[in-house]
Amino acid sequence: MTPDIVVFGSMNMDLVVRVARAPRSGETLHGQSFFTNPGGKGANQAVACARQGARVAMVGCVGDDDFGRTLRNALAADGIATGNVRTVEGTTGVAVVMVDEAGENRITIIPGANDLLKAEPEALAGKYLLLQCEVPMPEVVRAAQFMRAQGATVVLNPAPVCQLPDELWSLVDIIVLNEIEASELAGLPVSDPATAAAAAISIRKRGPSTSIVTLGSQGVLVADEAGCRHFPALAVQVVDTTAAGDTFIGALCAARVAGESMDDAVLRGIQAASVCVTRAGAQSSIPYLDELGAA
Template sequence: MSIIVFGSLNMDLVAQVSHLPEPGETLLGSGFATIPGGKGANQAVAAARLGAPTAMAGCVGDDGFGLLLCESLQASGVATDLVLVHAGPSGVALINVDEVGENQIVVVPGANAKVAVTDVERLPLGHEASILLMQFEIPLAAVQAAAKRSADCCVIVDPAPARSDLPPEFYGLVDILTPNQTEASQLTGLQVTGVTTAMEAAQVLRQRGAATVIVKLGSQGAVVSSQSEVFHVPAFQIEAVDTVAAGDSFNGGLAVALWEGKSLRAAVEWASAVAALAVMKAGAQSSMPTRKQVEAFLRQHPTGDS
């Protein structure tokens, strides 16, 4: 059994800046890099580097970026047989990162917008896969169709970017919903500022039908709400360099931990360690840690269940 990531592949065009620009402001950057990314591909790389058999499903363009995106996945051990090539450009993300690691991201979908409901039929759900990990950088109709076909899988959805057009029945198809602080606010209309308000937002999302909700709070950790328990997992105290892939590394780590049979609490603690290591390095896929690195980190920063 394996993990299938159904989602986006983007080339990240990353500029290092002194501060995030205001509207109309022009900045001189201090650095630039072209880095394979996309929330789907990032999460697939995170899972594969942690040792789980992982397959990526999605679309790239027939440009140079598309080839590089697939090669990057393969180099990390991700199977790309389910990645289709469409005529036209691949997806790109324009990213500004400031001196304290905060970021601004603009995503241009490119080939990601061509992912279709019919592509879901190619996914070996319930046969070869036990975890289906998805995001919202591909068309919602395809995400919903995959969730409907995944009765035998654990469906994890990272609702990024957050959408205001989610049909009510969508939540009931999701086993684990993992919004960050901003996305939880956008989905619920509540102002999520910390642990207490995150618990309130998680409860709203569970009432809509999501079986389990994990609200990622960055330096404040994560709040988990399921039918049987509600708890807070504090963040590891580290110095962040680049938060671009924080949520993606967390989701990849969560998928691997659950695939291995860890308890929900232990899985969230493991995912938090993966995210902590990822934000200590620059880049998206290039910052994803290996299993050995996570295990060494947890020996130095032990938690209750890890």
């Protein structure tokens, strides 16, 4: 069965440390807890799509180690097709995540097997393609070319932020960025809905028909052919912001492939992300469709 959504991207094991605050340079602090959790922006977005009811296939790369086997099994447990998750010699990607008492995170990524991911045409067939920037950029471009030629909708989350090649801009239909990424790519400061609107309009001129800027507690700004709209965030008690953006994107795309309007899809994304931030971890925090009433 052809999937609704193909996710071409990273798979990491998250090594999570909870702390009262981040240490200063040269300082050693006692942490509060440590745990491992499946992560990686690509895998997180795949899980978010699947838990919102979409048929999802993951295209990724893991090492021949226990982390790789755990990541593959975690995706399969959510009903995600893993036939195009390749195992290579070496180590699986890891992310070292530090989460403070305010729920804010600081993340360092060691790519490992993610650097060996290739865009193979036979693995790329679906209605939507989700892309990020945690795997080699030339392969991201190739994946977009393959699926755009088939008529798929291409969604890009340019994270970690980097300057995107010109050929990728013209292949992207929907771009979803946080305020840091929007500021970097638009060359404009982004701190509130008004400045986000200016950045989103500027970014949309580069090629994407829809530009979406997520602003955390300040909500979401959408710029498309209908103009700019601001959607407020939901008030919740934040525990951990890890995977909130991935959850938003996955819920948005699942809603779109189900036929919902862009505005309704954004509202679903906000609701899903609002549940996500009340929980610890990456994939462990991503809600199912029937949990959205908890936000």
